[in-house]
Amino acid sequence: MEREVGTVICTSSGPSAFEFDFVVTNTSLSVPVRTGQFVEVSTEEGKLIAQVTEIMKTNRYFMHAEAVREYERGGKPLTTIFPVDKWEYIIAKAKPLAISINGQLERVTFPPSPGEKVRLASQDTLANFLGLDIENGIELGTVRYHNIPARLNLTRLLQKHVAILAISGAGKSYLASVLTEELLLRSPAKGRVAVVIVDVHGEYVSLAEKVESSGYVDFSDRVSVFKTSFFQIAVPQISERMFGEFQPQISPIQIRELGRVLKNLKRKMYETGIPYSLQDVIREIEQDEKMNIRTKEALLGWLYDLEETGLFGPVESPNLDKIVKPGHAAIIDLSEIISLRKKQILVSYVARRLFDLRKQEKIPPFVLILEEAHQFCPEARRELAISKSIIETIAREGRKFFASLCLISQRPVKLSTTVLSQCNTHIILRITNPYDLKHIGESSEGIDRTVLDVITTLNVGEALIVGEAVNFPLFIKIRKRRSKEPKHALNLEDAAKKFEKQYT
Amino acid sequence: MFDLQRQMRNVVKDLVKIEEHKDLFSKILRSIKTKADFSSLPKVGRLDLLEDKLAYNVTPTNLRGLCVAGIDGGVLNRSLQCADLIITRAVAAIFRYESEEGPNVDYFPDKFPEPKIIINITPLNKINSEINANLERLKTELEVAIKVQDEYSVDAILLNGSLIPQITDKPHVSTSLLIKKYEQILDLYIKLYEKSIETNTILAGVIEDSRSTRFIQILNRLLPHLIYRYSELKNLLNFDYRQVLKLMRDSDFLFRFLDVGERTLVFSYSEKPQEHLILRDLEEKGWTKPINVFYLKTVEFDIPIRIEFLTFRDNPINLANRLASIIYPLSSYHSEYATPSVIIEADARARLLESDLEIIYDSLVHAVGFLPSLLKLRRDRRPF
Ligand SMILES: Nc1ncnc2c1ncn2[C@@H]1O[C@H](COP(=O)(O)OP(=O)(O)O)[C@@H](O)[C@H]1O
Ligand SMILES: [Mg+2]
Numbered sequence: 087m088e089r090e091v092g093t094v095i096c097t098s099s100g101p102s103a104f105e106f107d108f109v110v111t112n113t114s115l116s117v118p119v120r121t122g123q124f125v126e127v128s129t130e131e132g133k134l135i136a137q138v139t140e141i142m143k144t145n146r147y148f149m150h151a152e153a154v155r156e157y158e159r160g161g162k163p164l165t166t167i168f169p170v171d172k173w174e175y176i177i178a179k180a181k182p183l184a185i186s187i188n189g190q191l192e193r194v195t196f197p198p199s200p201g202e203k204v205r206l207a208s209q210d211t212l213a214n215f216l217g218l219d220i221e222n223g224i225e226l227g228t229v230r231y232h233n234i235p236a237r238l239n240l241t242r243l244l245q246k247h248v249a250i251l252a253i254s255g256a257g258k259s260y261l262a263s264v265l266t267e268e269l270l271l272r273s274p275a276k277g278r279v280a281v282v283i284v285d286v287h288g289e290y291v292s293l294a295e296k297v298e299s300s301g302y303v304d305f306s307d308r309v310s311v312f313k314t315s316f317f318q319i320a321v322p323q324i325s326e327r328m329f330g331e332f333q334p335q336i337s338p339i340q341i342r343e344l345g346r347v348l349k350n351l352k353r354k355m356y357e358t359g360i361p362y363s364l365q366d367v368i369r370e371i372e373q374d375e376k377m378n379i380r381t382k383e384a385l386l387g388w389l390y391d392l393e394e395t396g397l398f399g400p401v402e403s404p405n406l407d408k409i410v411k412p413g414h415a416a417i418i419d420l421s422e423i424i425s426l427r428k429k430q431i432l433v434s435y436v437a438r439r440l441f442d443l444r445k446q447e448k449i450p451p452f453v454l455i456l457e458e459a460h461q462f463c464p465e466a467r468r469e470l471a472i473s474k475s476i477i478e479t480i481a482r483e484g485r486k487f488f489a490s491l492c493l494i495s496q497r498p499v500k501l502s503t504t505v506l507s508q509c510n511t512h513i514i515l516r517i518t519n520p521y522d523l524k525h526i527g528e529s530s531e532g533i534d535r536t537v538l539d540v541i542t543t544l545n546v547g548e549a550l551i552v553g554e555a556v557n558f559p560l561f562i563k564i565r566k567r568r569s570k571e572p573k574h575a576l577n578l579e580d581a582a583k584k585f586e587k588q589y590t
Numbered sequence: 591m592f593d594l595q596r597q598m599r600n601v602v603k604d605l606v607k608i609e610e611h612k613d614l615f616s617k618i619l620r621s622i623k624t625k626a627d628f629s630s631l632p633k634v635g636r637l638d639l640l641e642d643k644l645a646y647n648v649t650p651t652n653l654r655g656l657c658v659a660g661i662d663g664g665v666l667n668r669s670l671q672c673a674d675l676i677i678t679r680a681v682a683a684i685f686r687y688e689s690e691e692g693p694n695v696d697y698f699p700d701k702f703p704e705p706k707i708i709i710n711i712t713p714l715n716k717i718n719s720e721i722n723a724n725l726e727r728l729k730t731e732l733e734v735a736i737k738v739q740d741e742y743s744v745d746a747i748l749l750n751g752s753l754i755p756q757i758t759d760k761p762h763v764s765t766s767l768l769i770k771k772y773e774q775i776l777d778l779y780i781k782l783y784e785k786s787i788e789t790n791t792i793l794a795g796v797i798e799d800s801r802s803t804r805f806i807q808i809l810n811r812l813l814p815h816l817i818y819r820y821s822e823l824k825n826l827l828n829f830d831y832r833q834v835l836k837l838m839r840d841s842d843f844l845f846r847f848l849d850v851g852e853r854t855l856v857f858s859y860s861e862k863p864q865e866h867l868i869l870r871d872l873e874e875k876g877w878t879k880p881i882n883v884f885y886l887k888t889v890e891f892d893i894p895i896r897i898e899f900l901t902f903r904d905n906p907i908n909l910a911n912r913l914a915s916i917i918y919p920l921s922s923y924h925s926e927y928a929t930p931s932v933i934i935e936a937d938a939r940a941r942l943l944e945s946d947l948e949i950i951y952d953s954l955v956h957a958v959g960f961l962p963s964l965l966k967l968r969r970d971r972r973p974f
Contacts, residue, residue: 096945146938156924167923167931169683169695173938 088206091119092178094127094198101197103182106136108204110176119178122540122561123231124207124215127198132187134198135207135215136180139536145174180204183558189214191557209234217242217557222276224268226261226513230548230561240277243555244453244490247481247508251526252515254496257546257564259289260571261513262455262494266293266415267568269453270308274413279490280452281415282440284433287457288421292572303568311417312404319435320402322352322361328438331472332431333388340388343381347371361400364393395428406439410449426461427470433462434473441480444489451488454480459493460500474502481508499525510554516544532559611834616846619644619809621822623847631815639808640882640906641855648853648886650922651915653687658916659698659738660685660932662750663731664940666947667723669716671965675954676708676723677947680731682738682747683935697939698738705942706730707950712767721761725771728759732778739789746792746916750933753795753881753898754779754859754868780877783900793900794913798929800896805840805854805885807861840885841893848887848894851918856884856910859898882906886914888921892928895921 092108100106106127110118119125123138147170148154157164164170182194191214212234213220223237250258262283272278283290294309326345330336336344347370351362362370368389371382392398409416418436423429433456443449456462456477463477464470480489481504493509495501499521512530517523527538530552537559541550544561551560622644629642663680681703685693708726710719735747755775761768786793810832817823844854859881860866863873869881880901887894899913920930929937951966 153924153927156926159925160923163692166690166692168935169685169693172695172701 088126088208089113090203090205091123091125092204094200094202094204095177096200101200103194103197105139105179105181106198107177107179110141110178118176120231124183124212124229125180125204126207126211127202127204129185129196129198129202131194131196132185132192133211134182134194135184135186135211136182138178139181140179142177142179143174144177145170147173184215186211186214191215206232213237215557216560217555224265225565226264226268226551227549227562227564230563236551236560236562238551238555240272240279243511244279244492245485245488246510246554247484247491247493248511248513248555249459249498249501249506249509250492250494250513250515251498251522252496252517252549253519253522255546256496256515256517256544257549258494258496258515259287259457260547260567261515261549261564262457262492263290263293263567263569264565265492266290266455267303267305270305270413270415271303271568272413278412278450279488280410280412280450281455282410282436282452283415283417283455284436284457284462285417285419286421286429286461288419289457289572290415290417291419293415293569294417295570297570299570302570305415305569308413309415309417310404310409311419312409313419314397314423314432316403317397317418317432318399318401318403319397319432320361321364321367321398321400322355323402323439324435328434329388329392331434331475332392334472336388337384340381340385343377344371344385347374347377363400364389364398366400368393392431395425395431397428397431402439406436407443407448410440410443410452412450427472430462430470430472434476437473437476437480441476441484441487441489444487451490453490453492455492455494457494459495459505460497463493463502463505464500465502466500478502478504478508481505498522498529503529511556512550512552514541514544514550514552515548516546517541608834608837611829612838612842613846614829615826615831615834615838616843618823618825619843619847622816622820623852625822626816626820628812628816631812635811635815638858638861639855640857640910643855645848645852645854648851648911648914648918650851650919651912653693653916653919654689655687656746656916657684657686657742657744658920658932659683659742659744659747660750660930660934660936661731661735661738661747662933662936662940663727663734664937664942665723665727666942666944667719668947668951668966669719671962672711672713674708674710674714674719674722675947675951676710676726677705677942677950678708678723678727678730679703679705679940679942680727680734681936681939682734682742683932683939684738684742684744685932685935695935696742698734698741702939705946705950707954709954710767712765714765714768718761718763718765718768721759722768722771724759725768725775728755728775729771729778732775732782735793736778736782736785739785739791743789744791746794746913747786748917748920748930748932749793749795750798750937751795752797753793753900754872757867760867760871776871776875780872780875783877783879783902786900787902790903792909792913792916794917795898796917796930796933797896797898799893800839800841802840802896803838804857804861804883806835806838806843808857809843810835840896844885844887845893848885850887850890850922853884853886853910853914854894856882856906858882880906882910884910884914886917886921888918888928889925891926895928895930 090111092110094101094106094108097107119138121138121141125136127134147164147168154164157167184191185194218237219239220237223239224243225235225237227236228234229236250261252258266281269279269281291311293305294311296306297304326341326348329344330341351366351370355362371385420429462473480491484490506529523538527533532552547564549562549564624645626644627642659682661682665678668675682698684696687693710722714722761772817826860869863869881898882901883898885894885896901909917930920932921928
């Protein structure tokens with residue numbers, strides 16, 4: 087049984103089925119109980135689970151401001167006159183959440199009795215209440231203020247997509263790395279998925295580095311990094327509609343004409359066995375005699391423009407159906423690309439290919455971790471949004487095929503609401519922007535005012551999980567990474583020193 | 591229509607006039623406060639006075655190294671249909687002054703002692719029921735005061751209240767139950783005195799709101815002699831000072847008369863102990879050592895506290911001076927509140943709440959089931 091923390095007391099308003107107070111048991115601990123902690127009490131109905139909502143200290147010696155002032159008038163604190171410390175009581179308020187009757191959770195309809203002992207919730211109680219999967223779950227950290235692993239059930243967490251939301255620097259990428267580690271550490275017996283990370287800033291590449299120093303797990307055998315300079319989009323894989331997405335101004339007539347050209351090329355490819363490139367498409371259009379000259383010019387213009395990105399080639403590199411493997415992570419490192427459009431084209435291609443491959447069951451169930459998701463799937467209609475439609479498609483339909491998204495964003499307001507609402511689990515780290523907060527309050531289930539207030543005060547390494555993965559909003563302390571963190575960027579002082587050394 | 595305004599004006603007028611006279615009287619007496627010396631007055635008229643002047647200065651002692659216990663008790667009494675339910679408890683708060691940081695405090699028997707539950711099934715009228723409850727409180731208090739001396743070595747014990755039973759504690763009619771209890775209390779007091787002598791502990795009772803007129807009576811007795819010796823007092827003859835004296839209690843007068851850090855002379859508990867109802871009872875039980883009294887003003891805006899102390903071995907004046915020099919610092923922290931800190935603390939620990947009584951009553955009824963004797967009085971269980 088867990089540590090006793092207090093005894094239920096009577097007040098003018100309780101104990102009731104909605105709230106009760108308990109006087110906190112004296113211990114040598116400086117903080118014997120905390121707001122947000124889960125506690126349990128026996129009642130006639132069964133085991134009641136409650137959450138501490140408020141902690142108050144009282145001390146009769148400090149109840150009368152005037153008297154305190156008067157006694158301290160001589161400049162000496164009250165403690166030199168009275169045994170003030172011996173009068174301090176801690177009273178905690180708790181909100182009943184559920185009754186557990188033989189492991190079955192029920193609504194609380196009956197209050198605990200005054201005098202009942204209040205204990206910290208045990209691991210079993212809490213796992214049952216929160217819906218944790220202690221045996222096989224994904225361990226993102228520990229339940230805040232409890233020494234209990236926050237292991238989330240894989241299906242509940244991923245099948246209906248996850249969003250990780252927080253201001254920058256709050257630890258989103260760190261958490262995504264922890265999530266990745268967990269997925270990579272799973273044994274085949276527990277069921278393994280593949281991970282694909284769209285790494286906008288090159289933050290994840292260190293996962294693939296070999297580590298010799300002890301204290302870290304070496305993931306290098308399970309992680310591959312793909313730099314964009316070697317990345318090639320296979321032109322034969324691109325339909326006229328996809329071209330239309332890459333070049334949103336393309337007209338329907340132009341698309342139709344392009345389709346005709348692609349059909350020809352495909353036929354030839356089947357005959358010769360040689361895949362065609364973007365140059366082949368361009369040449370085919372130039373030589374096409376049926377095509378209206380205006381259409382021809384426009385299409386050529388679009389295609390030259392795409393050709394200049396250097397992303398296109400006759401064959402796919404790397405081969406997406408080869409690199410997506412259970413228990414493996416493929417990191418697509420976009421850090422060298424500056425153009426948002428190029429990044430979107432790539433993401434759009436990768437996402438669509440993964441989804442198609444998955445539908446054909448050519449690749450295992452996967453999670454696509456997408457950093458800066460608001461850039462790839464923006465809410466605003468006027469923004470460049472080449473990759474938006476495929477991401478929205480996966481968000482809507484992915485769960486049927488076990489194609490999951492893990493979207494990471496520091497501006498939830500700017501993220502497509504369609505997508506955000508399809509992410510049934512939200513992991514929220516520190517957020518301070520009031521617009522983002524409001525947005526989250528509206529789009530995440532089970533978040534009330536008090537929870538919102540806590541979000542603004544979260545520290546690095548602390549997160550709130552709401553939605554599908556848990557039965558109840560859950561604050562966790564994120565666990566430490568097992569892999570080596572990316573080498574820290576220089577701080578300003580060092581960068582300045584380095585500059586001076588170089589040039590003086 | 592009521593004319594409260596008019597009534598009020600009259601009341602205020604009377605009050606103001608009386609206050610003026612009291613002020614005047616006190617002012618005149620203040621002028622001879624340290625001067626008047628009655629050592630030359632006939633001894634027979636002042637056998638009960640242990641000193642020759644009205645007031646003395648007190649030097650506060652440094653508490654460092656001292657150990658002082660404050661003792662107080664709490665009691666609650668509920669009359670039921672055919673029984674009285676009493677709960678009571680007492681605490682000693684033991685302040686040990688070891689450092690500048692403040693006292694180290696221990697409690698005896700406990701930080702929050704378990705209340706003693708007493709059910710009395712002898713039918714008592716309302717007054718006797720109150721006496722009974724009070725005797726129960728005294729009993730627990732005295733037991734604590736005696737036992738604490740076995741557990742701790744304290745320099746002084748301050749009881750919250752008198753050092754002997756009050757007249758009101760003495761049962762009027764011979765309800766055998768109460769008489770027996772009263773006798774027990776007397777025995778306990780004597781046991782406490784003896785214990786304190788044995789352990790060489792200063793024993794004192796501190797009375798916050800004394801209604802005594804003992805000091806006024808002393809004045810009443812001395813003034814006719816003093817008026818002719820001290821010209822300052824001549825002005826007393828300009829008004830009916832005896833009338834004013836009749837309207838005053840000790841605390842009333844001494845509040846105006848004493849300055850902070852002054853005590854009155856030491857005098858015996860009673861002018862005629864042989865006639866004093868309680869002292870006589872004590873004497874019958876064989877107790878003859880004196881109990882002496884003085885008043886001490888410790889703060890500006892509160893009335894002086896009355897201190898009764900057991901005199902033994904030591905010269906009573908030395909004892910009084912030591913006691914005053916301990917109580918003075920303990921009682922001087924708050925300019926409007928003169929109760930010694932040790933007693934404030936003991937009081938807070940001993941105090942019982944109606945809700946405590948309610949809980950005990952409920953569990954009693956729960957345990958024994960419904961008994962007509964335990965039915966609450968009708969006035970305590972009105973449906974509306
Ligand atoms: N759970 C954690 N424990 C320890 N350090 C963390 C944790 N989460 C984040 N950090 C540190 O905080 C900094 C910012 O984290 P990062 O994941 O890059 O934030 P974000 O992706 O939200 O901008 C990094 O230096 C990282 O090491
Ligand atoms: Mg980041």
